[in-house]
Amino acid sequence: MERLIEGFKRFRGNYFEANRGRFERLAGRPQHPRYAIVTCCDSRIDTTRVFDAIPGEVFLIRNIANLVPPYEPDQRHHSTSAAIEYAVRFLKVGQLVVMGHAGCGGIRALLDPPKEPSDFVNLWLEMAAPARDHARSRTDVSTEERQRCCELETLKLSLNNLLAFPWLKERIEDGSLQVDALYLDLARGELLLYHLPTGTFAAV
Numbered sequence: 001m002e003r004l005i006e007g008f009k010r011f012r013g014n015y016f017e018a019n020r021g022r023f024e025r026l027a028g029r030p031q032h033p034r035y036a037i038v039t040c041c042d043s044r045i046d047t048t049r050v051f052d053a054i055p056g057e058v059f060l061i062r063n064i065a066n067l068v069p070p071y072e073p074d075q076r077h078h079s080t081s082a083a084i085e086y087a088v089r090f091l092k093v094g095q096l097v098v099m100g101h102a103g104c105g106g107i108r109a110l111l112d113p114p115k116e117p118s119d120f121v122n123l124w125l126e127m128a129a130p131a132r133d134h135a136r137s138r139t140d141v142s143t144e145e146r147q148r149c150c151e152l153e154t155l156k157l158s159l160n161n162l163l164a165f166p167w168l169k170e171r172i173e174d175g176s177l178q179v180d181a182l183y184l185d186l187a188r189g190e191l192l193l194y195h196l197p198t199g200t201f202a203a204v
């Protein structure tokens, strides 16, 4: 814990002090983020830093491999779907993004499942099985390229699942919400934007 507490003290002494007014204003009213981003839990993906965002600007939804589940309003616990619903129907964000990344450990585990059994992880990743099957069918590419292919296919799958949420579709149709997919490659310092009509990713 010491490292975290030391870090907090530095935050309070520096960033917090320099932005005290902003934090007081933010805390004194309900949040009103402009963006919601579904991204991976991966500790290397520091989403707010990547977008140079300030506190209050991004509603962040994180899970392993940035997956959006299918729309299934049943009696089970749906953390990601609940967060998406909250962002879209209640916070009314104007932009929703699903962001994948290169070298995703979740995607690696999807392509090459670990031997140890898991209570939740394997079942969670299984959601992206069609993306895995597509990537595995690419026998002409290197392991690295297959991984990237699976990461990009998973993003498309998540985006498709997202577009089937009925209240989200309504907001896209009335022009109040924009939905996009991004892919972050930290090693290359590159961000790719998905172009839905052509089904391709291109650097921003």
Ligand SMILES: [Zn+2]
Pocket (backbone or CB within 6 Å): 040, 041, 042, 064, 065, 066, 101, 103, 104, 105, 106, 107
């Ligand atoms: Zn990841």
